[in-house]
Amino acid sequence: MSGAPPLCLTVAGSDSGGGAGIQADLKTMLALGVHGMSVVTAVTAQNSLGVRGVWELPAEAVTAQYRAVVDDIGVRAVKTGMLSSAVLVETVAALLATTDAPAVVDPVGVSKHGDALLAASALEAVRKELLPRATVATPNLDEVAQLTGVSVHDEDGMRRAADAVLGYGPQWALIKGGHLAAHGGEAVDLLTDGTEERWLRAPRYDNRHTHGTGCTLASAIAAGLAQGLTVPESVTAAKEYVTGAIAAGFALGGGIGPVDHAWRRR
Ligand SMILES: Nc1ncnc2c1ncn2[C@@H]1O[C@H](COP(=O)(O)OP(=O)(O)OP(=O)(O)O)[C@@H](O)[C@H]1O
Numbered sequence: 001m002s003g004a005p006p007l008c009l010t011v012a013g014s015d016s017g018g019g020a021g022i023q024a025d026l027k028t029m030l031a032l033g034v035h036g037m038s039v040v041t042a043v044t045a046q047n048s049l050g051v052r053g054v055w056e057l058p059a060e061a062v063t064a065q066y067r068a069v070v071d072d073i074g075v076r077a078v079k080t081g082m083l084s085s086a087v088l089v090e091t092v093a094a095l096l097a098t099t100d101a102p103a104v105v106d107p108v109g110v111s112k113h114g115d116a117l118l119a120a121s122a123l124e125a126v127r128k129e130l131l132p133r134a135t136v137a138t139p140n141l142d143e144v145a146q147l148t149g150v151s152v153h154d155e156d157g158m159r160r161a162a163d164a165v166l167g168y169g170p171q172w173a174l175i176k177g178g179h180l181a182a183h184g185g186e187a188v189d190l191l192t193d194g195t196e197e198r199w200l201r202a203p204r205y206d207n208r209h210t211h212g213t214g215c216t217l218a219s220a221i222a223a224g225l226a227q228g229l230t231v232p233e234s235v236t237a238a239k240e241y242v243t244g245a246i247a248a249g250f251a252l253g254g255g256i257g258p259v260d261h262a263w264r265r266r
């Protein structure tokens, strides 16, 4: 009998299409060698064309799942994704406060198709309750604009965005430049804790099948933290993993296909 792998928990929404949300998180965790566990916040009926419906779970169900995992099994790192409403943001923030493990907070706002995954009324709770609990917060440029009002068009803008996000209290901000218009063929992200600044640069792939990039990156960071890596080490390894997954993203259905979580095994 061998020992258990490092324990990693995702708190996120279910994506029936399997490319993003809980499904992306658990696949990423498996691929990176940690034991993935899940707290489902909402069920989405979703495919490559968009989100057809969202059913949020009661706060009680979210708390019960979280407690069931943490009280018995334990956890080395937590990742949060789609939280849907102010009540669930507050619930999850309060749960994180009871857990002595690093938290990667992906403040998911809208899907690639523009479907809302977070109520506008929840933004204040994300700023005031959730971000202060984050070891690393990983907003994309749209989420940065929504949360801080900073609109980013270049690398200087990414610096200002990082400062604004850090102002809400996470230890590190990872500003994802995936949505930055063609940037010399690179996909550039900025990681900073306010003193140390690291630019992560990778080739930008002209592949439309990028469903789940943000979820995959955040889960990969959590997997690294669960394995005992530092934040910069986890983010560097996660960026390499998501870049490979994007390069291998494949067509599925009639719209945007998923990144390939198993790219290293093919
Ligand atoms: N076309 C691309 N080629 C290579 N890397 C990319 C591409 N698009 C995004 N990335 C990278 O993928 C990661 C996720 O960034 P992105 O900005 O897409 O997050 P996101 O918008 O939160 O994702 P999602 O839309 O899945 O929620 C970042 O490291 C980003 O630089």
Ligand SMILES: Cc1ncc(COP(=O)(O)O)c(N)n1
Binding pocket: 012, 013, 014, 015, 020, 021, 022, 044, 046, 081, 082, 108, 110, 111, 112, 113, 117, 210, 211, 212, 213, 214, 215
């Ligand atoms: C349940 C859930 N969580 C997160 C995303 C964001 O992923 P994307 O922006 O790639 O659609 C999603 N579509 N669905």
